[in-house]
Amino acid sequence: MHDLNSSNVSLDYPFSLELLPKKAYMVGGAVRDALLCRDAKFRVSTRKYLDLDFVLPCDAVKVARKIAKHYKAGFVLLDPQREIARVVFPQATVDFAQQSGESIETDLHRRDFTVNAIAYNPHTQEIIDPLQGYADLERRMMRMISPANLKDDPLRLMRAYRQAAQLGFTIETDTQTAIRSLASHITEVAAERVRVEINYLLLSSHSTPWITRAWEDNLLAPFFQFATSESFAKLTAVDDWAVKLGENWQQLGVKLQEYVRDSVKTTWLSIAKLACLVNPDPEVAEIELQKLTYSRAEIKGVTTALKLLPQLKLSQMSLREQYFFFQEAGFVFPATAVLAVVHDILVEAIAPLIDRYLNPDDLVSHPTPLLSGKELIIALEIPASPLLGKLLMEIAVAQVEGKISTPGEAIAFARQLFEG
Numbered sequence: 001m002h003d004l005n006s007s008n009v010s011l012d013y014p015f016s017l018e019l020l021p022k023k024a025y026m027v028g029g030a031v032r033d034a035l036l037c038r039d040a041k042f043r044v045s046t047r048k049y050l051d052l053d054f055v056l057p058c059d060a061v062k063v064a065r066k067i068a069k070h071y072k073a074g075f076v077l078l079d080p081q082r083e084i085a086r087v088v089f090p091q092a093t094v095d096f097a098q099q100s101g102e103s104i105e106t107d108l109h110r111r112d113f114t115v116n117a118i119a120y121n122p123h124t125q126e127i128i129d130p131l132q133g134y135a136d137l138e139r140r141m142m143r144m145i146s147p148a149n150l151k152d153d154p155l156r157l158m159r160a161y162r163q164a165a166q167l168g169f170t171i172e173t174d175t176q177t178a179i180r181s182l183a184s185h186i187t188e189v190a191a192e193r194v195r196v197e198i199n200y201l202l203l204s205s206h207s208t209p210w211i212t213r214a215w216e217d218n219l220l221a222p223f224f225q226f227a228t229s230e231s232f233a234k235l236t237a238v239d240d241w242a243v244k245l246g247e248n249w250q251q252l253g254v255k256l257q258e259y260v261r262d263s264v265k266t267t268w269l270s271i272a273k274l275a276c277l278v279n280p281d282p283e284v285a286e287i288e289l290q291k292l293t294y295s296r297a298e299i300k301g302v303t304t305a306l307k308l309l310p311q312l313k314l315s316q317m318s319l320r321e322q323y324f325f326f327q328e329a330g331f332v333f334p335a336t337a338v339l340a341v342v343h344d345i346l347v348e349a350i351a352p353l354i355d356r357y358l359n360p361d362d363l364v365s366h367p368t369p370l371l372s373g374k375e376l377i378i379a380l381e382i383p384a385s386p387l388l389g390k391l392l393m394e395i396a397v398a399q400v401e402g403k404i405s406t407p408g409e410a411i412a413f414a415r416q417l418f419e420g
C-alpha cells in the first residue's frame with residue numbers, strides 16, 4: 001500500500017489547485033482509494049471517471065462556483081443549507097462541502113467508517129487520520145466510527161456491505177454486531193438511496209456473498225418480503241449460468257452485461273437477479289420494485305422475465321407461440337434465458353431460442369414486416385382501426401409459419417381474412 005506522500009502515487013486534479021483555498025481537504029473514497037492505490041484513479045489522463053470530495057472551512061459554495069465558472073464546467077447547488085455544491089467536469093465530478101463542526105477532525109468523526117474518514121490537504125500533503133483509518137485500510141477492514149453514526153444515517157448499514165464487496169474488505173466484529181442490532185432502521189432511509197446500494201450489490205458476482213449477508217442480517221427483508229435463503233442461493237446460480245451461457249453464446253454474455261436503458265448500474269444480469277428476489281407474481285413484483293423507485297424500464301424488465309418464465313417451462317412452442325414470445329421478450333430475452341436455466345429448465349430446451357435471438361436474420365425473433373400499415377390501408381381500402389393491427393399481426397405470423405413470403409401474398413392473405 002502506498003502513502004499519499006509517496007512519489008508512486010500521482011495526484012492529478014481536474015482543476016488548478018491555485019483555485020482551492022489552503023485549508024481545503026480532500027476526503028472520502030478518493031483518499032481511501034489513493035491510499036489503497038486501488039487504481040490510478042487520480043490520473044485524469046486515464047479515462048476513469050473521477051469522483052472527488054473536498055471539505056472547506058468556509059465558502060464551499062463560493063469556491064465551487066468560482067471553479068465551475070473558470071472552467072465553464074457544470075455547477076449544481078446540492079444543498080444550500082449545508083453548503084454543498086457540485087462541479088461537473090467532462091471526466092470528473094467534484095463536490096465541495098462546508099466542514100461539519102468546528103474542525104476537520106470533528107467533520108471526520110461524523111462520517112461512516114474509519115477508512116472513509118481520512119483527510120488529505122493537497123497543498124501541504126498533510127494527512128489527517130484521527131480514527132486510524134489508515135491502519136484499518138492495511139487490515140482491509142470496514143470499522144464503524146460509532147453505532148450512533150450508523151444510526152444517524154442508516155444507509156451506512158448497507159454501505160458497509162457494498163464497500164466491503166467493492167474493496168475486498170471484511171467487516172470488523174463490533175461493527176457487524178452494531179449493524180445487526182440497528183438493522184430495523186434501514187426503513188428510515190429514502191428508498192432511492194437503498195436502491196442504489198442494492199444495484200451495486202447486484203452488479204458483480206463477487207458482491208453476491210455480500211448481498212446475501214445483508215439479507216441474513218435483516219437489511220433487505222423489508223424490501224424483498226417474499227425472498228428466502230433459496231432466492232439468494234439463486235443469485236449465485238445466475239452468476240454461474242451467465243458465465244456458462246456466455247461461453248457457448250458469447251453475444252448473450254455481452255448482452256447480459258449491458259445496462260438497461262436510462263438506468264444507473266442496472267445490467268440485464270441484475271434484472272435476472274432481481275427477478276429471483278421479488279415476488280414471483282409479476283403484479284406484486286411491480287409494486288415491490290416501484291417502492292424501491294426502480295425505473296419503468298427496469299420494472300418492465302423484471303416483470304416481463306417473470307411473465308415469460310412459465311412459457312419456457314412448457315415443452316415445445318409452436319412457431320406462432322415463439323413469435324409472440326419474442327415480441328414480448330425483446331431486450332429482456334437474455335435475462336429471461338438465464339432465469340430459465342436457474343429455474344431448472346434445460347439449456348438444450350432453450351438453446352434453439354437463444355440461437356434464434358442471436359441471429360439477426362431469424363424471422364421469428366426479428367421479423368421484417370412484409371407490409372406497412374399504410375400499404376395495407378391503401379391495398380384493402382380500409383380505414384385505420386384496431387383491425388389493421390390485427391391483420392398486420394396475422395400477416396407476420398403467417399410469414400414466420402412460411403405460409404407467405406412476398407408483399408403480394410401478404411395482401412392476398414389479409415384480403416382473405418378481412419373478407420372472410
Ligand SMILES: Nc1ccn([C@@H]2O[C@H](COP(=O)(O)OP(=O)(O)OP(=O)(O)O)[C@@H](O)[C@H]2O)c(=O)n1
Nearest residue numbers: 028029030051053110111112116117153155156
Ligand atoms: N451515508 C454516508 C455517505 C457518505 N459518507 C461520507 O462521505 C464520503 C463520500 O461519500 P460517497 O462519495 O458517497 O462515497 P465514497 O466513500 O466516496 O465511496 P464510493 O465512491 O466507493 O461510493 C464517504 O467516504 C464518507 O466519508 C458518510 O459518512 N455517510
